Amino acid sequence: MLWSTLTVLLSTIVPALASPVAPVARNVAPAAPLTKRWDHPVAAPKVFVISMFSPEDVWTQALDLNNNITLPGLSPLFPNVRCNAAGEICHFITGEGEINAAASVTALLSTDALDLRHTYFLIAGIAGVNPNFGTLGSAGLARYAVQVALAHELDAREMPQDWPTGYFLQGTKEPNVINGAEHYGTEVFELNTNLRERVHAYTEGLTLNDTVKAQAFRVKYPQDVAKAPPSVIYGDVATSDVYFAGELLCQAFANITKLWTNGTGEYVFTAQEDNATFEVFIRYHLAGLVDFARVILLRTGSDFDRAPPGMSAYDGFTADQGGFPPALQNLFVVGNPIVQGIINDWDEFEGGIAPQDGWLSTADVLHTLDAGGARQKRSLGRYAAAREALE
Numbered sequence: 063m064l065w066s067t068l069t070v071l072l073s074t075i076v077p078a079l080a081s082p083v084a085p086v087a088r089n090v091a092p093a094a095p096l097t098k099r100w101d102h103p104v105a106a107p108k109v110f111v112i113s114m115f116s117p118e119d120v121w122t123q124a125l126d127l128n129n130n131i132t133l134p135g136l137s138p139l140f141p142n143v144r145c146n147a148a149g150e151i152c153h154f155i156t157g158e159g160e161i162n163a164a165a166s167v168t169a170l171l172s173t174d175a176l177d178l179r180h181t182y183f184l185i186a187g188i189a190g191v192n193p194n195f196g197t198l199g200s201a202g203l204a205r206y207a208v209q210v211a212l213a214h215e216l217d218a219r220e221m222p223q224d225w226p227t228g229y230f231l232q233g234t235k236e237p238n239v240i241n242g243a244e245h246y247g248t249e250v251f252e253l254n255t256n257l258r259e260r261v262h263a264y265t266e267g268l269t270l271n272d273t274v275k276a277q278a279f280r281v282k283y284p285q286d287v288a289k290a291p292p293s294v295i296y297g298d299v300a301t302s303d304v305y306f307a308g309e310l311l312c313q314a315f316a317n318i319t320k321l322w323t324n325g326t327g328e329y330v331f332t333a334q335e336d337n338a339t340f341e342v343f344i345r346y347h348l349a350g351l352v353d354f355a356r357v358i359l360l361r362t363g364s365d366f367d368r369a370p371p372g373m374s375a376y377d378g379f380t381a382d383q384g385g386f387p388p389a390l391q392n393l394f395v396v397g398n399p400i401v402q403g404i405i406n407d408w409d410e411f412e413g414g415i416a417p418q419d420g421w422l423s424t425a426d427v428l429h430t431l432d433a434g435g436a437r438q439k440r441s442l443g444r445y446a447a448a449r450e451a452l453e
């Protein structure tokens with residue numbers, strides 16, 4: 063394995079394809095397997111951890127991720143993937159917001175330097191937390207990621223007087239209805255809940271980090287879960303480039319989450335990247351380069367998404383709630399046992415954890431992964447036969 067800083071030039075990527083690859087469209091047979099892409103991968107990591115900005119990198123030092131792989135197309139601020147000496151654990155930082163996440167993950171998944179077909183991805187970032195379901199420092203494993211602000215908006219001062227919010231889904235004419243809504247395809251993503259269940263077992267009995275300051279802020283909330291010490295929970299993530307806060311927007315986006323998940327999703331965390339990341343995974347899953355059934359989304363609560371009673375939305379938003387340090391700590395406290403667990407139990411994980419029934423259809427709103435038998439076989443990368451067909 064060739065370590066030290068390795069710069070992969072674009073020129074080594076482009077001619078690597080054996081034959082021109084047709085764009086993969088729905089109901090069109092997938093392009094020929096990309097057989098020649100991994101003649102010399104630098105690494106085939108078992109776990110790849112994704113952070114969104116520098117403070118979330120609680121991994122590099124702790125896990126000795128000292129081997130740099132510089133890839134074209136990553137954020138200029140974070141141009142390297144960094145791996146441990148064994149090449150089993152790698153990490154990178156996408157940059158914040160939906161556009162950075164999509165661009166950086168696209169660059170990552172398209173490289174020839176890494177064979178990511180069997181890799182588990184742990185997206186681990188901090189987030190706003192909904193006091194109805196969690197608290198400062200809580201760590202949530204998600205099923206759904208919802209792009210809540212992909213919508214029309216009228217300024218609240220100009221909207222019809224009886225509207226509860228100025229946000230309404232594209233293609234509709236009023237808030238809180240879904241009939242007639244347009245799909246861009248990135249509105250909702252669903253992850254493998256059997257995988258979530260499996261890795262949750264690694265987090266049992268953990269004591270999460272907490273601080274006196276966070277304790278002092280969370281007692282201001284009436285909800286028992288908001289007052290309780292941080293713990294590991296299941297919780298969906300709302301994605302929005304707009305960093306929203308306050309009771310009314312939170313209600314509006316909670317309603318949109320319900321609309322897009324047929325009433326089954328409740329957002330617990332708010333963040334700015336996940337749906338963008340998942341759209342890229344869906345596309346590269348179709349190409350056989352990655353397995354979207356191997357993605358875990360971990361978010362930890364750094365601040366409440368709304369103020370406690372008696373405090374204005376603005377004061378709640380600007381308050382030092384004390385959740386940022388423990389949220390960062392808990393990315394590692396909760397995430398690392400998952401990383402180590404997958405590696406230690408690789409015999410079990412190598413072939414994949416079968417997702418819930420019907421997942422191919424619900425992984426995204428356009429049912430992209432469910433568009434045909436051949437693709438279905440291929441996308442359930444856990445089957446050895448499908449694997450071999452790729453190689």
Ligand SMILES: *[C@@H]1O[C@H](CO)[C@@H](O)[C@H](O)[C@H]1NC(C)=O
Nearest residue numbers: 066067129130140141142144
């Ligand atoms: C590896 O990358 C990091 C961050 O991108 C940088 O700080 C470090 O100097 C690089 N190490 C080498 C050996 O190039």
Ligand SMILES: *[C@@H]1O[C@H](CO)[C@@H](O)[C@H](O)[C@H]1NC(C)=O
Nearest residue numbers: 269270271272273387388391
């Ligand atoms: C939380 O982490 C900080 C920083 O590492 C540490 O000083 C503190 O003791 C930890 N607290 C708990 C309750 O684990």
Ligand SMILES: *[C@@H]1O[C@H](CO)[C@@H](O)[C@H](O)[C@H]1NC(C)=O
Nearest residue numbers: 226227237238310313314317
């Ligand atoms: C959210 O939905 C509830 C129940 O349908 C409704 O009462 C409330 O007005 C909605 N809130 C917003 C801000 O849209």
Ligand SMILES: *[C@@H]1O[C@H](CO)[C@@H](O)[C@H](O)[C@H]1NC(C)=O
Nearest residue numbers: 250252322323324423424427
């Ligand atoms: C919601 O229901 C629609 C129509 O049955 C279905 O196409 C869609 O996949 C469902 N979405 C989720 C997230 O369950």
Ligand SMILES: *[C@H]1O[C@H](CO)[C@@H](O)[C@H](O)[C@H]1NC(C)=O
Nearest residue numbers: 206207208209249250251337
């Ligand atoms: C993001 O994906 C989640 C599911 O993983 C979905 O529930 C959510 O609607 C998506 N949000 C955006 C903004 O794409």
